[in-house]
Every structure is written in C-alpha cells, then in structure tokens.
C-alpha cells in the first residue's frame with residue numbers, strides 16, 4: 001500500500017514499542033537518564049510514570065538494551081496481574097532459573113534470596129523492571145518491597161524499576177504502600193511532546209523508515225495533528241498512519257490538512 005508508494009522500507013508509524021524508532025525528546029532523554037542514574041547509583045526503587053501511550057515501554061526496551069550483559073542480569077515483568085507466587089516465579093524465570101516444581105511462597109522467597117546472593121557474589125548486578133505496575137495488587141507490591149530488603153551498608157543489591165500509567169501515582173500514594181513509598185529515591189514523570197517535538201518526531205520516524213523526503217506534512221496538517229493528539233506518541237502514530245493512507249489514496253506527495261482531518265474522523269469512529 002502506501003509503504004512502497006512512498007518508498008519506505010518499513011511502516012513508519014507502527015504502534016509496537018520498537019526502540020529502533022526512539023526519538024529522544026527532552027522528556028524521553030530525562031526519563032532515560034533517571035533510569036541510568038538510579039541503576040548505576042544503586043538507588044533501589046525507581047519510578048517512571050507517564051500517560052497511556054507516552055513511550056514508557058519503548059524507553060524500557062531501550063534501557064534494557066543498554067544494560068551490559070557482562071555485568072547486569074535483568075528481569076522484565078510485563079504482565080503484573082499476578083499473585084505473589086506467580087510474581088516470584090516470573091522473576092526467577094526471567095533470571096534464568098525457573099522453579100522446577102510447584103513451590104510455596106516461602107520456598108520461592110528462599111530461592112530468590114539465594115539466587116540474588118549468589119549472583120551478587122559473582123559480581124553481577126541485578127535489575128528488575130516491572131511494566132504496567134499500576135496493575136500490581138498491594139500484596140504483590142509488598143512482596144516486591146521485601147525483595148528490595150537485600151542491601152549492604154551503602155547500596156541496594158537489587159534495583160527495581162516500576163513503570164506505569166498515572167494511576168500508579170495514586171496507588172503509590174495509598175496508606176498501604178507508605179513503606180515502599182519512602183524508598184523511592186528516583187522518580188520521573190514523562191510528559192507528552194511539545195508541538196516542535198511532535199514535528200521532529202514525525203520527521204524522525206519517516207527518516208528511520210527509509211523515507212527520502214516524501215511525503216511532506218504541511219504545517220496545517222501538523223497543527224491539526226498536534227491539536228487532536230495532544231502530543232501523545234501513540235495517538236500521533238495512529239493519526240499519521242491514517243493520514244498517510246489518505247494522501248496515498250489522493251496520489252499525492254503532500255499530507256495536507258484534509259488528510260489529517262480524515263485521520264481524526266476515522267480514529268474517532270473507532271473509539272466511539
């Protein structure tokens with residue numbers, strides 16, 4: 001379809017969290033620096049919050065790719081709608097030591113502590129990343145906090161990154177989580193793109209997908225896209241994909257205001 005017409009080697013506005021497309025706006029760069037700082041300085045808990053579709057998972061993948069496997073073991077938990085036992089099993093599996101038979105929660109905690117101490121004795125550093133952490137139950141939050149108890153006089157031995165939508169903030173504010181809250185030393189909130197960042201973001205994705213200067217988004221199209229997306233990357237992607245289809249159908253090298261309008265209307269129809 002429009003991919004070959006415009007000469008893209010791949011679809012420019014896929015909504016997968018592919019770090020290859022990462023555009024480091026000020027806020028995305030700051031978020032990444034907070035993750036790097038928290039992990040290298042061994043701050044224990046690190047929290048990254050952002051609205052739906054703002055780029056948390058994409059950043060998380062980028063950050064994990066950066067961790068040098070010669071030093072770091074990382075565990076990524078993507079589906080935190082689990083109970084304590086399942087969470088411990090998921091972490092152990094991610095760290096390459098899945099529990100063999102069904103085990104009690106206590107046994108799993110024992111296994112986990114042993115694994116952490118062994119790895120640390122070998123000079124390894126361990127990072128646990130929990131995406132969509134707004135979905136964790138209080139019991140699982142508490143289990144995660146207990147894992148973080150492992151520490152030396154100076155440092156936490158396990159670095160834990162919690163990522164989630166804005167509901168995570170409310171959750172962390174709850175009375176039940178006050179102990180965990182006190183341990184959060186690094187905290188960052190992603191914000192949507194500014195208008196200038198959105199323009200550069202769109203250009204960036206077109207370039208990474210092999211676009212050779214066409215098509216061109218007119219200033220009126222961009223203005224409309226910013227107004228309707230409020231600078232949220234996933235919405236921008238959806239709208240740009242539809243707008244490109246519209247300009248392709250018109251057999252045009254220009255994505256104009258009407259293409260952007262049609263994209264918004266199509267998207268509104270889907271979300272009605």
Ligand SMILES: Nc1ncnc2c1ncn2[C@@H]1O[C@H](COP(=O)(O)OP(=O)(O)OP(=O)(O)O)[C@@H](O)[C@H]1O
Pocket residue numbers: 014015016017018021022023024025028050051052053054055056057058059165233234237
């Ligand atoms: N800075 C960025 N550079 C490139 N692409 C981005 C950026 N931020 C977001 N995106 C793109 O926007 C889409 C949504 O991003 P992502 O899935 O990372 O958001 P999220 O914050 O994890 O969303 P959710 O809250 O639904 O989990 C993806 O296609 C992603 O590649």
Ligand SMILES: [Mg+2]
Pocket residue numbers: 056057058131132
């Ligand atoms: Mg996500």
